[in-house]
Amino acid sequence: AQKVTQAQTEISVVEKEDVTLDCVYETRDTTYYLFWYKQPPSGELVFLIRRNSFDEQNEISGRYSWNFQKSTSSFNFTITASQVVDSAVYFCALSDPIKAAGNKLTFGGGTRVLVKP
Amino acid sequence: DTAVSQTPKYLVTQMGNDKSIKCEQNLGHDTMYWYKQDSKKFLKIMFSYNNKELIINETVPNRFSPKSPDKAHLNLHINSLELGDSAVYFCASSRRLAGVEHEQFFGPGTRLTVL
Numbered sequence: 001a002q003k004v005t006q007a008q009t010e011i012s013v014v015e016k017e018d019v020t021l022d023c024v025y026e027t028r029d030t031t032y033y034l035f036w037y038k039q040p041p042s043g044e045l046v047f048l049i050r051r052n053s054f055d056e057q058n059e060i061s062g063r064y065s066w067n068f069q070k071s072t073s074s075f076n077f078t079i080t081a082s083q084v085v086d087s088a089v090y091f092c093a094l095s096d097p098i099k100a101a102g103n104k105l106t107f108g109g110g111t112r113v114l115v116k117p
Numbered sequence: 118d119t120a121v122s123q124t125p126k127y128l129v130t131q132m133g134n135d136k137s138i139k140c141e142q143n144l145g146h147d148t149m150y151w152y153k154q155d156s157k158k159f160l161k162i163m164f165s166y167n168n169k170e171l172i173i174n175e176t177v178p179n180r181f182s183p184k185s186p187d188k189a190h191l192n193l194h195i196n197s198l199e200l201g202d203s204a205v206y207f208c209a210s211s212r213r214l215a216g217v218e219h220e221q222f223f224g225p226g227t228r229l230t231v232l
Contacts, residue, residue, distance in 0.1 A: 037223075104162050104165065105160075110158045
């Protein structure tokens with residue numbers, strides 16, 4: 001069975017600090033995808049990144065960066081120079097591709113990030 | 118230009134009633150999903166349809182019945198509502214190209230409150 005663990009339930013930082021969110025996953029699949037989603041206070045789920053299990057290159061997008069380490073089954077997310085608008089719940093997710101089409105996402109419990117001005 | 122839409126956004130109803138939530142996507146995706154988010158923010162998949170065919174049916178009470186009239190729509194009907202059904206229900210859709218799974222796009226969610 002697949003499992004995603006986000007050990008940090010809540011992180012509070014002051015604006016401009018960096019914040020790193022941890023994500024550890026378990027799967028027996030050799031091919032899988034990892035995702036991060038953001039859920040701001042307004043409630044919608046916003047896609048941030050998808051990474052496939054064969055691509056271990058780290059990725060940077062603006063103030064966001066992701067560190068994928070297959071050896072430790074981790075896919076951590078860093079927000080650099082945090083801003084108040086980054087306040088949200090962030091979810092890490094692991095896919096279980098279905099043979100025909102589509103995939104089932106297993107979500108971690110989420111990490112609430114609170115950025116104070 | 119809404120990608121994935123759900124109606125209604127809020128639904129307040131009495132225990133024992135039957136209700137439906139509608140979902141539509143205009144992204145041309147083949148696969149649609151229903152997820153439930155409980156009061157602790159935990160997200161869990163309920164159902165998935167691909168081209169109107171049910172492909173995921175998690176351990177969900179049979180009071181919940183999804184229906185997909187076409188690949189752009191996936192509705193969720195709930196019979197005999199119970200207090201524990203109170204949650205936010207999210208619809209999502211995705212595409213698969215050349216065997217590669219792409220990300221799921223989520224609707225705005227429907228907050229269901231059962232009194």
